Amino acid sequence: xxxxxxxxxxxxxxxxxxxxxxxxxxxxxxxxxxxxxxxxxxxxxxxxxxxxxxxxxxxxxxxxxxxxxxxxxxxxxxxxxxxxxxxxxxxxxxxxxxxxxxxxxxxxxxxxxxxxxxxxxxxxxxxxxxxxxxxxxx
Amino acid sequence: xxxxxxxxxxxxxxxxxxxxxxxxxxxxxxxxxxxxxxxxxxxxxxxxxxxxxxxxxxxxxxxxxxxxxxxxxxxxxxxxxxxxxxxxxxxxxxxxxxxxxxxxxxxxxxxxxxxxxxxxxxxxxxxxxxxxxxxxxxxxxxxxxxxxxxxxxxxxxxxxxxxxxxxxxxxxxxxxxxxxxxxxxxxxxxxxxxxxxxxxxxxxxxxxxxxxxxxxxxxxxxxxxxxxxxxxxxxxxxxxxxxxxxxxxxxxxxxxxxxxxxxxxxxxxxxxxxxxxxxxxxxxxxxxxxxxxxxxxxxxxxxxxxxxxxxxxxxxxxxxxxxxxxxxxxxxxxxxxxxxxxxxxxxxxxxxxxxxxxxxxxxxxxxxxxxxxxxxxxxxxxxxxxxxxxxxxxxxxxxxxxxxxxxxxxxxxxxxxxxxxxxxxxxxxxxxxxxxxxxxxxxxxxxxxxxxxxxxxxxxxxxxxxxxxxxxxxxxxxxxxxxxxxxxxxxxxxxxxxxxxxxxxxxxxxxxxxxxxxxxxxxxxxxxxxxxxxxxxxxxxxxxxxxxxx
Numbered sequence: 001x002x003x004x005x006x007x008x009x010x011x012x013x014x015x016x017x018x019x020x021x022x023x024x025x026x027x028x029x030x031x032x033x034x035x036x037x038x039x040x041x042x043x044x045x046x047x048x049x050x051x052x053x054x055x056x057x058x059x060x061x062x063x064x065x066x067x068x069x070x071x072x073x074x075x076x077x078x079x080x081x082x083x084x085x086x087x088x089x090x091x092x093x094x095x096x097x098x099x100x101x102x103x104x105x106x107x108x109x110x111x112x113x114x115x116x117x118x119x120x121x122x123x124x125x126x127x128x129x130x131x132x133x134x135x136x137x138x
Numbered sequence: 139x140x141x142x143x144x145x146x147x148x149x150x151x152x153x154x155x156x157x158x159x160x161x162x163x164x165x166x167x168x169x170x171x172x173x174x175x176x177x178x179x180x181x182x183x184x185x186x187x188x189x190x191x192x193x194x195x196x197x198x199x200x201x202x203x204x205x206x207x208x209x210x211x212x213x214x215x216x217x218x219x220x221x222x223x224x225x226x227x228x229x230x231x232x233x234x235x236x237x238x239x240x241x242x243x244x245x246x247x248x249x250x251x252x253x254x255x256x257x258x259x260x261x262x263x264x265x266x267x268x269x270x271x272x273x274x275x276x277x278x279x280x281x282x283x284x285x286x287x288x289x290x291x292x293x294x295x296x297x298x299x300x301x302x303x304x305x306x307x308x309x310x311x312x313x314x315x316x317x318x319x320x321x322x323x324x325x326x327x328x329x330x331x332x333x334x335x336x337x338x339x340x341x342x343x344x345x346x347x348x349x350x351x352x353x354x355x356x357x358x359x360x361x362x363x364x365x366x367x368x369x370x371x372x373x374x375x376x377x378x379x380x381x382x383x384x385x386x387x388x389x390x391x392x393x394x395x396x397x398x399x400x401x402x403x404x405x406x407x408x409x410x411x412x413x414x415x416x417x418x419x420x421x422x423x424x425x426x427x428x429x430x431x432x433x434x435x436x437x438x439x440x441x442x443x444x445x446x447x448x449x450x451x452x453x454x455x456x457x458x459x460x461x462x463x464x465x466x467x468x469x470x471x472x473x474x475x476x477x478x479x480x481x482x483x484x485x486x487x488x489x490x491x492x493x494x495x496x497x498x499x500x501x502x503x504x505x506x507x508x509x510x511x512x513x514x515x516x517x518x519x520x521x522x523x524x525x526x527x528x529x530x531x532x533x534x535x536x537x538x539x540x541x542x543x544x545x546x547x548x549x550x551x552x553x554x555x556x557x558x559x560x561x562x563x564x565x566x567x568x569x570x571x572x573x574x575x576x577x578x579x580x581x582x583x584x585x586x587x588x589x590x591x592x593x594x595x596x597x598x599x600x601x602x603x604x605x606x607x608x609x610x611x612x613x614x615x616x617x618x619x620x621x622x623x624x625x626x627x628x629x630x631x632x633x634x635x636x637x638x639x640x641x642x643x644x645x646x647x648x649x650x651x652x653x654x655x656x657x658x659x660x661x662x663x664x665x666x667x668x669x670x671x672x673x674x675x676x677x678x679x680x681x682x683x684x685x686x687x688x
Contacts, residue, residue, distance in 0.1 A: 018248065018263070018264060019248035019249060019251070019252045019254070019260065019261075019264055019338075020248050020268065021332070021336050021337025021338045022337075022377075023337055023377075024376070024377050024378045024464075024580050026688075027577050027580065027581075027687075027688040028378075028580055028581055028584045030688045031577075031581050031688050032581075032584070042686060042688050044684055044686050045337050045684060046252070048260065069268075070248045070264055070267055070268045071264075071267030071268050071503070071504070071613065072248070072263035072264040072267050072268075074263065075262055075263025075264075076263055079263075099500075099501060099502065099503065101502050101503050101610050101612075102502075118468050118501075119466075119467065119468040119501045120467055120468050120469050120501075120594070120597045122587070122588045122598075123584060123585075123588055124588055
């Protein structure tokens with residue numbers, strides 16, 4: 001189990017921003033994180049960046065996992081980061097995955113996305129990442 | 139003791155004791171156990187050639203829907219293409235036709251698929267990214283510029299806005315002076331699988347199926363060579379289902395459309411011949427071939443026995459196929475060429491009417507022209523070099539394949555009975571049944587892969603350090619800007635009085651239960667946009683909200 005010192009379970013919003021309906025990866029990751037003991041809120045499909053950030057703030061999330069397979073990741077990830085900053089919630093760890101070419105991965109990381117998981121990633125790697133990089137807010 | 143039992147004990151069993159079999163699970167990708175050997179006994183006492191197989195072009199069509207199959211005509215090589223501005227995709231279309239492709243297949247971008255124009259705020263970042271950007275008839279004209287609609291058939295992967303795309307295609311036919319009875323093609327337009335798997339929607343299932351039924355009714359009367367629906371298992375499988383679930387849910391969706399057509403008062407033999415299908419072709423070679431054969435037999439029986447179809451054309455399951463996108467790996471991407479070749483061979487041995495082969499680079503981005511060319515050449519090599527097209531259904535009669543076909547059929551029938559018991563597919567979707575089944579299967583599949591119980595070459599076995607040095611297609615940021623500006627300019631120059639009148643007529647048709655297609659054709663000709671038409675659907679029918687299942 002992942003009971004941190006603060007005593008609260010790490011809370012993660014798994015989100016599908018944008019218009020694409022490919023939710024297989026998001027759902028598998030949401031379930032794997034839940035089975036690993038984290039508290040997971042899955043937003044459902046077709047969310048605007050505003051909706052994703054509102055959910056994260058409302059749920060007091062420690063991390064947001066974004067899944068995008070439409071090629072719109074550059075716009076959508078950037079917008080989520082901007083909105084988090086505007087709301088003073090930039091301590092929320094943002095990670096993501098999808099069909100994302102290598103040079104975009106580098107650019108997204110430079111922008112502040114903590115990690116990008118591309119096809120073939122094991123759910124164990126994602127769980128390990130969350131354990132290593134996400135702490136529950138006190 | 140039968141000869142088979144004797145072999146199992148004396149030869150096979152004794153040998154296995156000395157030299158054990160490999161420690162792997164002998165089961166298909168769907169979890170069907172696979173025996174060491176199949177013999178005539180495997181088929182069971184009730185199995186007869188006439189009942190299960192019959193002859194190509196005859197009921198129950200197990201061996202193929204046409205009497206000559208590929209001896210008469212090869213399958214249609216139809217590569218799915220679409221990106222950027224309409225003129226970008228038009229260029230790729232012309233390239234593919236020059237390379238010997240025999241039909242067009244259009245990918246639309248996410249805003250078009252969800253009913254938003256390029257200049258809508260929800261379209262930001264998505265214009266031309268995953269397909270071609272379309273907002274008005276002006277875009278459609280540029281997409282098909284220089285392509286004579288009388289000479290090609292066009293498939294369009296579009297669903298909740300398919301009615302708009304069909305109207306635009308018909309409007310272009312009119313502009314090219316090609317009569318509607320001479321144009322052919324396919325609209326994907328399978329809304330039930332959207333709620334189950336692909337997840338692009340506007341309004342809830344009931345009005346969505348009503349618009350699909352409008353299109354079935356309209357094309358059967360006015361566009362007789364057009365397939366108004368492509369009942370799709372592809373997305374169901376890609377969303378994580380097993381082959382059995384794909385088979386079952388796809389046929390169940392098909393049954394729902396047939397029932398909707400009959401409830402509309404249409405004669406089943408009038409519209410059923412134009413229902414077409416679309417299946418995924420995944421890695422398990424024999425299971426996929428068995429799936430296509432089982433699908434044909436099951437559909438023929440449902441149409442004849444459940445719905446009283448009399449025309450053989452109504453019982454004939456014609457299908458497009460596509461190699462499995464989910465099976466492609468980002469690691470060692472060239473390995474995907476081999477996967478696609480095997481999957482394509484399975485599609486051909488399964489008797490497909492049409493095939494798209496995926497490109498090896500699609501786990502990174504949309505395919506480059508080079509990658510698409512290899513994928514198309516793969517089909518041409520199978521067609522022209524492999525000898526597999528010389529005779530009809532060359533694997534028919536294989537004890538293993540026939541047994542697998544029977545098992546797929548039995549397992550799928552069980553699911554269909556469950557869906558019948560829930561009150562049909564629309565009700566089943568409301569309860570979240572197929573969505574939950576698929577999510578569970580997807581999770582099981584991932585866990586098997588994570589534990590290494592399912593081997594994926596280059597991912598969890600035979601791993602190499604990656605330099606990830608492949609070329610991939612980049613969509614310039616300028617595409618969105620240019621397309622948005624063009625759409626805004628174009629919209630500003632329209633006669634808004636006419637547009638508004640057409641949208642009002644559409645809303646009236648939606649509310650009054652009149653077929654939406656005639657007014658849609660007029661509306662797109664007056665340049666009502668895809669987004670504006672979708673807004674009418676949103677206002678009249680309301681928005682769909684998905685049950686959150688994971």
